[in-house]
Amino acid sequence: MFAYLLRRVLYAIPILIGVNLLTFTLFFVVNTPDDMARLQLGAKHVTPEAIERWKVEHGYDKPLLLNRDAQGSAQFTDTIFFKHSAAMFAFEFGKGDDGRDIGNEIVTRMGPSLAIALPVFAIGLLVNISFALLMVFFRSTYLDLWGVVLCVVLMSISGLFYIIAGQFFIAKLWNLLPISGFADGLDAFKFVLLPVLVGVVSGIGSGSRWYRTIFLEEIGKDYVRTARAKGLSEVRVLFRHVLKNGLIPILTGAVVVLPLLFMGSLIVESFFGIPGLGSYTIDAIQAQDFSVVRAMVFLGAVLYIVGLILTDLSYAWADPRVRLQ
Amino acid sequence: MSAIQPVILWTDALVFALVAGVTGLVLYIRRHEHLRAPWAGVARQPMAMGSALVLAVFVVIGLLDSLHYRERLPDSPPDKPQYSVEVLSAFDALVGPLRTQQEKTYSAPLAMHLYAKEFVDHDGVVVREYPRLKYGGAHLESAAAHWADIVRRVLLGSVQGLAIALLLVGVLAAWQARRSRQSYGEWLTVFGTGRLGWPGRTLATMLALIAIAIAVLLHLAAGYHVLGTDKVGQDVLYISLKSIRTGLVIGTLTTLVTLPLAVVLGIAAGYFRGWVDDVIQYVYTVLNSIPGVLLIAAAVLIVQVYIESNPELFDTAAARADIRLLALCLIMGMTSWTGLARLLRGESLKLSTLDYVEAARAFGVSHSRILGRHIFPNVFHLVLIAIVLDFSGLVLAEAVLSYVGVGVDPSMYSWGNMINGARLELAREPVVWWQLGAAFAFMFTLVLAANLFADGVRDAFDPRLGGRR
Numbered sequence: 101m102f103a104y105l106l107r108r109v110l111y112a113i114p115i116l117i118g119v120n121l122l123t124f125t126l127f128f129v130v131n132t133p134d135d136m137a138r139l140q141l142g143a144k145h146v147t148p149e150a151i152e153r154w155k156v157e158h159g160y161d162k163p164l165l166l167n168r169d170a171q172g173s174a175q176f177t178d179t180i181f182f183k184h185s186a187a188m189f190a191f192e193f194g195k196g197d198d199g200r201d202i203g204n205e206i207v208t209r210m211g212p213s214l215a216i217a218l219p220v221f222a223i224g225l226l227v228n229i230s231f232a233l234l235m236v237f238f239r240s241t242y243l244d245l246w247g248v249v250l251c252v253v254l255m256s257i258s259g260l261f262y263i264i265a266g267q268f269f270i271a272k273l274w275n276l277l278p279i280s281g282f283a284d285g286l287d288a289f290k291f292v293l294l295p296v297l298v299g300v301v302s303g304i305g306s307g308s309r310w311y312r313t314i315f316l317e318e319i320g321k322d323y324v325r326t327a328r329a330k331g332l333s334e335v336r337v338l339f340r341h342v343l344k345n346g347l348i349p350i351l352t353g354a355v356v357v358l359p360l361l362f363m364g365s366l367i368v369e370s371f372f373g374i375p376g377l378g379s380y381t382i383d384a385i386q387a388q389d390f391s392v393v394r395a396m397v398f399l400g401a402v403l404y405i406v407g408l409i410l411t412d413l414s415y416a417w418a419d420p421r422v423r424l425q
Numbered sequence: 426m427s428a429i430q431p432v433i434l435w436t437d438a439l440v441f442a443l444v445a446g447v448t449g450l451v452l453y454i455r456r457h458e459h460l461r462a463p464w465a466g467v468a469r470q471p472m473a474m475g476s477a478l479v480l481a482v483f484v485v486i487g488l489l490d491s492l493h494y495r496e497r498l499p500d501s502p503p504d505k506p507q508y509s510v511e512v513l514s515a516f517d518a519l520v521g522p523l524r525t526q527q528e529k530t531y532s533a534p535l536a537m538h539l540y541a542k543e544f545v546d547h548d549g550v551v552v553r554e555y556p557r558l559k560y561g562g563a564h565l566e567s568a569a570a571h572w573a574d575i576v577r578r579v580l581l582g583s584v585q586g587l588a589i590a591l592l593l594v595g596v597l598a599a600w601q602a603r604r605s606r607q608s609y610g611e612w613l614t615v616f617g618t619g620r621l622g623w624p625g626r627t628l629a630t631m632l633a634l635i636a637i638a639i640a641v642l643l644h645l646a647a648g649y650h651v652l653g654t655d656k657v658g659q660d661v662l663y664i665s666l667k668s669i670r671t672g673l674v675i676g677t678l679t680t681l682v683t684l685p686l687a688v689v690l691g692i693a694a695g696y697f698r699g700w701v702d703d704v705i706q707y708v709y710t711v712l713n714s715i716p717g718v719l720l721i722a723a724a725v726l727i728v729q730v731y732i733e734s735n736p737e738l739f740d741t742a743a744a745r746a747d748i749r750l751l752a753l754c755l756i757m758g759m760t761s762w763t764g765l766a767r768l769l770r771g772e773s774l775k776l777s778t779l780d781y782v783e784a785a786r787a788f789g790v791s792h793s794r795i796l797g798r799h800i801f802p803n804v805f806h807l808v809l810i811a812i813v814l815d816f817s818g819l820v821l822a823e824a825v826l827s828y829v830g831v832g833v834d835p836s837m838y839s840w841g842n843m844i845n846g847a848r849l850e851l852a853r854e855p856v857v858w859w860q861l862g863a864a865f866a867f868m869f870t871l872v873l874a875a876n877l878f879a880d881g882v883r884d885a886f887d888p889r890l891g892g893r894r
Contacts, residue, residue: 118711123723131727139730253878256817256873258824260844261865268851366718367825385722386830393719400716 101416108412112405116189119401123394124185133160133180139388140197158391159183159194173213184391193395197387200397205380212282213364215292220299221361224307225354227300229343232311236319237338248312254305261370262302266294295372299365315346321403348418355414359403363396428506431455432493434747436674440491443677463806465887471624473881475631476874482635483669483871490516490670496676512743516670520663523646526560528658531850534859535649537562537571561650578644586640590633613680653859658848665863667838672871675754675823675833676816682758683765683815688808690762691769692800696777696792705770709763717760718829724759725831728752746834753826753833757819772804806886813879817872824868840864 126135137154138146155161162180184194193202235247271279319342327337338421364378373379377396384392388421454460492515501507517524531540538555545556557563565574602612616625638764642662645651652661705824712720732745739745776782777800785795826832826842835842847860 114707115710115714118707119715122711122715126723126727131730135730135734138734139726207834252876253873256869256876257864258821258844258868258872260824260828260848261869262842264848264851264861268856272851344554363716363846368826385719385726388726390726390742393723397715397719397723400719402713404716 101138105409105413112409115405116398116401119270119398120185120188123397124181127390127394128180128184133158136160136390158197163380184394188398193398194391196384196392197389202392206377206395206399209364209375209377209380210362211376212288212374213362213369213378215288216299216349216372216374216376217361217364219292219296219356220240220285220303220365221357223296224300224303225350228304228307229310229347229350231304231308232315233338233343235308235312236315236342237334239316239319248309249292251305254267254301255309257302257305259302259367262298263368266298266301267371270294270297282369282372291372291374295374296367299368311346313348314349315342318342318346321345351409352414353419356404356407356411358410359406360400362403363400427689428497429494430506432495432512432741432743434493434512434744435751436678436747437491437493439678439681439751440488443681444488444507446571458852463885467881468623470881470884471627472877474624475627476629476877476881478631478635479870479874480878481629483673483874486516486666487673489519490514490667492516507617512741516666520666522560523660523663526650526660528558528561528650528654529556530654530656530658531857532558532561532650532654532658534651534653534661535561535575535645535651537565537568537649540749540855540857550867552605558650561654562648564648574648575645578648579641580643582641583637585644586637587633589640590629590636593632593636594629598640603848610697646891652863655843655860656850661843661860661863662834664838664843665840668843668864668867669871671750671833671837671839672820672823672868674750675757676875678754678821679749679757679761680812680815682755683762684808686758687762687769687811688801691766692773692796692804694766695770695773695775696796696800698774698777702770705766709766712760715760718826720760720829720832721753721756722829725749725753725826728756742836746837749834750837757822761815761819765808766806768811769804772807773800776800776803810879810886813875813882817875817879820868820872820875824864840868 133155134151137160141150141154152161160180162183170415187194191203192363193206196202237242238244238247244274267279270276271294278291280291282288282291323345324337324341327341328334332340363376363381364374364376366382368374368379369376370382371379380392381396383389383397454464478612492511494514495508495510495512498507529539532538533540537558539558541555541558542553544551544553562571563572565571598612598616599609602609607611607615616619616629619626642651646662650660650662652665655664657662690705690709694702728749732739732749736745739748782795782799785799790798823832823839824841824844827839828845832841833839843860843864847857847864850857850860
């Protein structure tokens, strides 16, 4: 078990190196620091001196991979690659264009992100499973058929519509909740309610349809027939047998996104003005703040890989037939 | 010397290449019974066929909008013609006045007055009131006749649409009756009782609904701005219709990019195993572990820098927007091939251990032949299902990416840009809702039709759901 875990963690290292090299290529080789400076300065202020000054300010005035002017190991360490890409392995992200430390920002913004993402995830899972079970209980009736059609309809609505409609009707027209904003501590509750509601509703369509197929696959299996043959009621079969076994793929599938919840939701956070990592990322993309985007790419990759490892572990934990070797 | 100069944008060329490819595929499938069978299964499902009809309307509009040209400037010398920098399409020519009849600013759907009050000069007396629109309802003497006129147009359109639909169905019925060697009456009885073997009644109903919708729209659009006008006074119906092409291009060309990568790499990983498998798995795990939006954002920013530093390569604004659209498709394709590749890897891993593949290998059949004859045909249904399922997701993704600022060019007509431009207008008093509503409604119609069609295709092709066939 421990050996397996160790191997998985070691396997993550080449992947992170790959991610790092890819972002390095995208941000420094294809798109040189000169291009970045030109984009940032805007057409009016582009002079060779201004570009040079911008590069010095951001620490991009070094060679990419090998610094021939330096001595000893500084030949490798005093380069853009080492200072800006390799340093991310130590979670040193440097400063954003606004001069703030990115690492600090990430730590303070994780809280608000989680305050939205975690309830959306948990409530969403509960609601979707309940809907799916309801459809499975009434399977091959009109209720099931229209349930599936409703799911497809809900899936076909743009996520932006849920947000805009929610803000317009619930917040603006009926004045039930604040349109956007955030507060610390318990005051956050009323600000969190609407984004969570929107997040849950926008996930119902695809989620419950997906879970319905999982439950239907379970319901065709032999042990379910045996349970019915024993004379168990349909409700009992559904809750004691189908639900329990269907939960294995559902929960293990959900584990992979668990670490990514820290990143928050890009669109929801930016619409509702939540000071989380999602809105941080969007702001960085719109301001073309490359150091923040790079940091978020790396963070996302790390969290995704953690999610993969957790998935493997949860399989072994939930299903005794799976052995980790 | 001609009055117009055809313009072939990059995406146009690819769209028509795609059409040619699909036509070729259809002809190929028609000649092979075993390939035709699952499609016949799709054709039997009312829901799938109804949505296919809706999709067809969208595709026709999109294709018309892909025939681009530039008009000759009227005062340019005949021996040395100069062409307008504005790139138009066959669709623009078709809807003519819809494009050119521009108001001053916002106006509500079917309105005859502007949205905002202005000072109007009535023979020297200046009054602050809602001014009349230049085109919307300009044929009316006074506001009293407004609603009566709208009702008249709707009724007229409905009757004409219904008549056209009945005529079409009648002609098609005559053709079908001849084909099945029945009398007209016999065929209609079979049709009316729904024993046709294919969903004739659903198709006829959908045809009638579409015909009525088009006829009503035509009648209304002749006198009004059916969906209102936007901030600069442009007709919202026109913008929404123009956005269809963008949505379709993103949904189809992206998959076209995805496909070769996913198929080649996925099958190669599953079939050859060993180090090939390791390398390919490594590549897609790396790509997968980067959050998709961020990768797309990074790549789009780079493309933007490239376009801005090489302005001489693009002679018109349309060409510039088009290359950005193509780049977006390429980028989205590069980030989204991993799912299908993983699926194909698993399936070909399974297939390559089957007896008949082992036997082929023992006979010394070459790898390329085994892959072509045994592996690819057996995973083809997965590829097809993935194409139709991905389409709707890509159309929806465009809107989100445009909101983030890394979608299509801001000058391009797209539902994402419409939503992005109008979302703050909900804060106005009275609310400007029609632009958002139109974008969401059009997007919803296309995505719902695509989803329902995709479900039909999956039901017919997925062997795991075999019971329904």
